[in-house]
Amino acid sequence: MTLVTTLYVGLFYAATIILIVGVALRIKKYAQTPSPLKIPTMPAPRTQTGVVMRIFREVVFFESLFRANKWTWIFGYLFHFGLLLVLLRHLRYFTEPVWFWVNWIQPFGKYAAFAMVIGLLGLWGRRFLVDRVRYISTPSDHLILALLVGIGLSGLGMSYLAHTDIVSVKTFFLGLMRLSPQPLPADAFLLTHLALVALLMIIFPISKLMHAPGVFFSPTRNQTDSSREKRHIASWAQQLEAGER
Amino acid sequence: MADFEVPVLNEYPVIPKVKEGVMAHSAPFLAAEKFQTPLGFPGELPENWKEVAIDKMGELLGKYRSLQVFLDICVHCGACTDKCHYYLGTADAKNMPVARQELLRKVYRRYFTFAGKYFPKLVGAVDLTKEVLDDWYSYFHQCSQCRRCSVFCPYGIDTAEISMAAREILDTVGKGQKYCNEIIGKVFVVGNNLGLPEPALRDTLEGLEEEIEEDTGVKVRLPLDEKGAEILLITPSADFFAEPHVDGLIGYAKVFHEAGVSWTVSSKASEAANFGMFIGSYENMRRVALRIREAALELGAKRIVFGECGHAWRVAYSFLDTLAGPFDFLDQNYPIPQHICEFTNNLIKENKLRLNKAENDHMKLTFHDSCNVARGAGMGNVEGGQFTIPRALIKASCNYFYDMPQDTIHDATFCCGGGGGLLTDDLMEVRVKGAQPRMEALKRVTEEHGVTNLAAICAICKSQFAKTLPYYGFTMDQIVSVHQLVSNAIVLKGSEQEAELDGTAE
Numbered sequence: 001m002t003l004v005t006t007l008y009v010g011l012f013y014a015a016t017i018i019l020i021v022g023v024a025l026r027i028k029k030y031a032q033t034p035s036p037l038k039i040p041t042m043p044a045p046r047t048q049t050g051v052v053m054r055i056f057r058e059v060v061f062f063e064s065l066f067r068a069n070k071w072t073w074i075f076g077y078l079f080h081f082g083l084l085l086v087l088l089r090h091l092r093y094f095t096e097p098v099w100f101w102v103n104w105i106q107p108f109g110k111y112a113a114f115a116m117v118i119g120l121l122g123l124w125g126r127r128f129l130v131d132r133v134r135y136i137s138t139p140s141d142h143l144i145l146a147l148l149v150g151i152g153l154s155g156l157g158m159s160y161l162a163h164t165d166i167v168s169v170k171t172f173f174l175g176l177m178r179l180s181p182q183p184l185p186a187d188a189f190l191l192t193h194l195a196l197v198a199l200l201m202i203i204f205p206i207s208k209l210m211h212a213p214g215v216f217f218s219p220t221r222n223q224t225d226s227s228r229e230k231r232h233i234a235s236w237a238q239q240l241e242a243g244e245r
Numbered sequence: 246m247a248d249f250e251v252p253v254l255n256e257y258p259v260i261p262k263v264k265e266g267v268m269a270h271s272a273p274f275l276a277a278e279k280f281q282t283p284l285g286f287p288g289e290l291p292e293n294w295k296e297v298a299i300d301k302m303g304e305l306l307g308k309y310r311s312l313q314v315f316l317d318i319c320v321h322c323g324a325c326t327d328k329c330h331y332y333l334g335t336a337d338a339k340n341m342p343v344a345r346q347e348l349l350r351k352v353y354r355r356y357f358t359f360a361g362k363y364f365p366k367l368v369g370a371v372d373l374t375k376e377v378l379d380d381w382y383s384y385f386h387q388c389s390q391c392r393r394c395s396v397f398c399p400y401g402i403d404t405a406e407i408s409m410a411a412r413e414i415l416d417t418v419g420k421g422q423k424y425c426n427e428i429i430g431k432v433f434v435v436g437n438n439l440g441l442p443e444p445a446l447r448d449t450l451e452g453l454e455e456e457i458e459e460d461t462g463v464k465v466r467l468p469l470d471e472k473g474a475e476i477l478l479i480t481p482s483a484d485f486f487a488e489p490h491v492d493g494l495i496g497y498a499k500v501f502h503e504a505g506v507s508w509t510v511s512s513k514a515s516e517a518a519n520f521g522m523f524i525g526s527y528e529n530m531r532r533v534a535l536r537i538r539e540a541a542l543e544l545g546a547k548r549i550v551f552g553e554c555g556h557a558w559r560v561a562y563s564f565l566d567t568l569a570g571p572f573d574f575l576d577q578n579y580p581i582p583q584h585i586c587e588f589t590n591n592l593i594k595e596n597k598l599r600l601n602k603a604e605n606d607h608m609k610l611t612f613h614d615s616c617n618v619a620r621g622a623g624m625g626n627v628e629g630g631q632f633t634i635p636r637a638l639i640k641a642s643c644n645y646f647y648d649m650p651q652d653t654i655h656d657a658t659f660c661c662g663g664g665g666g667l668l669t670d671d672l673m674e675v676r677v678k679g680a681q682p683r684m685e686a687l688k689r690v691t692e693e694h695g696v697t698n699l700a701a702i703c704a705i706c707k708s709q710f711a712k713t714l715p716y717y718g719f720t721m722d723q724i725v726s727v728h729q730l731v732s733n734a735i736v737l738k739g740s741e742q743e744a745e746l747d748g749t750a751e
């Protein structure tokens with residue numbers, strides 16, 4: 001095995017562990033922290049089914065963002081929807097045989113990459129052009145956008161400028177998954193692409209990217225409006241009560 | 246009349262350009278030691294204040310999922326930046342909801358996250374210093390916890406939750422706010438925010454009985470501490486005291502009278518407000534709420550009805566059962582607790598109230614959705630009942646009603662500018678400036694429909710508008726209570742008004 005291959009094998013194992021363990025620990029923390037009070041943003045659904053629908057609309061349509069700001073919504077939606085298709089398209093590197101529906105979306109995946117990058121550039125533009133958004137932007141906000149744009153451009157580079165040996169890439173990743181590392185083609189676009197992807201995986205659990213799992217834990221969105229029907233009490237509040245009565 | 250510039254009202258809303266630090270001077274009076282100790286807070290900054298503050302933050306992060314999740318997941322998308330009335334009215338950068346959260350978040354990052362511990366500059370994390378503490382004190386008292394930002398945030402991040410946590414931390418290091426903490430103390434000792442003792446209350450209620458009899462010829466009772474009454478009315482103490490609140494109270498009394506139910510006010514729980522929520526203190530909020538339970542038990546009441554008060558209704562609707570429940574000793578056939586608007590609306594639907602709309606013909610009305618009712622509570626056990634029910638009452642009592650622009654009502658309503666514990670003279674500047682978006686919307690319907698009056702169901706809104714309307718060229722008496730309108734229109738059985746209408750007057 002070449003040095004490059006060894007490095008990337010180590011990098012991807014580490015990044016995967018950090019991503020999975022890191023996100024799992026954060027989710028565990030969110031799940032275990034109690035919500036002592038009923039605080040859904042009203043009017044809220046009165047049933048659990050209603051809540052599922054509300055979160056579905058937030059995740060699939062970015063409903064609240066649509067009400068808030070049309071430009072952010074358009075760019076945000078282009079980016080996320082593009083990202084979703086791109087990631088689904090990427091499943092072909094990790095499955096053998098490739099699932100039939102992953103094959104179906106291959107053609108859309110190519111355009112999705114442009115949508116993703118355009119969306120990202122639009123969002124990034126806001127950070128310079130809109131004074132309010134400029135004020136609240138931190139260096140890490142810019143860097144995360146740069147990272148994603150970098151991933152997108154290096155990916156597009158492989159698709160349109162200098163093709164990589166996709167079959168070998170797939171062999172490499174299947175090898176990783178089967179714990180028998182295989183050689184990785186060493187062209188610049190691919191190595192850049194993969195290094196940036198690994199970085200993204202590593203920072204995911206310690207950054208604002210936690211918004212993706214976090215949105216499901218937001219009490220203002222995931223609670224029902226049922227405070228007059230069913231008593232809601234947190235364990236620590238119950239202890240407080242027990243101490244007095 | 247002001248030593249600050251009153252914002253202009255534009256024809257259409259304008260999002261101001263960001264200005265830094267223009268409201269940094271705004272801060273409420275600090276609570277003296279005597280107002281801190283009864284609530285269990287120190288009177289001044291302890292020597293190890295930094296440790297105390299960080300420990301408190303850690304404790305709250307473990308107790309409130311909202312805080313933990315909200316501090317983690319904001320992506321700085323900026324969707325909330327132009328949604329806060331304080332930002333729109335002051336243009337101060339730190340009054341953008343996300344920037345306000347950031348004051349706490351950057352300290353959270355520094356002490357509780359990997360990125361903030363090792364790469365503080367990158368993620369904008371800072372050490373907790375006295376300057377940061379002062380910034381907290383200033384800007385977390387420029388948030389009325391109205392939750393408008395949470396409606397528009399793609400993750401529902403609620404700056405009110407952050408403000409509450411910040412105020413709780415400030416309290417634990419001796420930086421309490423005089424207005425809120427003094428009032429909570431008064432509730433514990435006297436029973437209400439205004440510090441009205443039992444004899445004064447009795448006097449007032451008797452006075453109102455006489456007034457109603459003079460006006461209508463009917464003996465309508467306003468009982469106090471009456472054991473065995475079916476309904477315990479919990480209402481903001483402003484209702485006993487000032488215009489236009491007291492006209493609302495007269496309205497409730499007339500409605501109860503027509504319904505033929507027995508009811509009473511309690512001197513022990515003569516206050517609906519619960520400022521424990523404003524300071525984010527579960528313990529204090531609970532102590533205030535427990536008085537209501539005790540009063541209901543002592544008086545043997547079967548139902549609890551709340552008068553017109555915004556944040557009180559949020560605490561009542563959303564938190565009361567949690568804080569002071571279970572209310573298994575009350576009549577389970579009625580909502581626990583019930584809002585006076587729900588009560589009146591039911592009577593209207595059952596055709597049990599006779600209302601003469603012409604009595605309100607000298608007014609053209611619009612309705613101000615109070616933030617805590619709109620976004621923090623419900624009514625009528627239907628989604629959005631808090632919007633339709635008060636409007637139904639107004640429309641049943643008045644011939645002329647016009648809504649303000651769509652993006653300023655219902656769940657997008659603008660706070661009056663005085664909520665969340667800011668209703669104090671030492672915060673007049675931020676109150677007046679924060680009222681700008683609401684005043685602008687009011688001006689629109691004034692010009693388009695000739696609206697003359699603004700109705701509300703919140704004691705804080707009413708007091709705030711009475712003070713701020715004049716700054717914008719309106720008059721203080723343009724704010725009215727919803728039950729004042731009901732009161733004007735109601736035709737009591739056996740009253741002079743009934744006789745006149747039916748042509749049976751001598």
Ligand code: HEM
Pocket residue numbers: 058059060062065072075076077079080123124141144145148209211212213215320321322399
């Ligand atoms: C459940 C899945 C997800 C949902 C519902 C979601 C939703 C959102 C929303 C509503 C925004 C704010 C608007 C915008 O800027 O687009 C946002 C921002 C962002 N999301 Fe996601 N997201 C999800 C997953 C992801 C994933 C997997 C990534 C990256 C790998 C990601 C990266 C970002 C970034 C970088 C931003 C900030 C954009 C900026 O700087 O303006 N999101 N997300």
Ligand code: HEM
Pocket residue numbers: 083086089090093109110113116148151152153154155156157158159160163164166169173193197
């Ligand atoms: C270990 C994970 C990944 C591997 C092995 C990988 C590999 C590749 C390869 C081989 C290509 C070239 C495709 C072609 O020539 O047709 C590509 C393209 C691309 N990749 Fe990745 N990638 C990974 C993760 C990601 C992630 C996480 C993102 C997005 C955040 C991303 C975004 C893109 C884009 C936008 C393209 C160009 C359009 C396309 O062909 O789909 N990749 N990637």
Ligand code: SF4
Pocket residue numbers: 328329330331340341342345387388389390391392393394395403404405660
């Ligand atoms: S809760 Fe209301 S006052 Fe506070 S930041 Fe949000 S919009 Fe502004």
Ligand code: SF4
Pocket residue numbers: 318319320321322323324325326342343397398399400401402
């Ligand atoms: S809308 Fe929500 S996620 Fe976006 S900046 Fe505001 S608080 Fe953060």
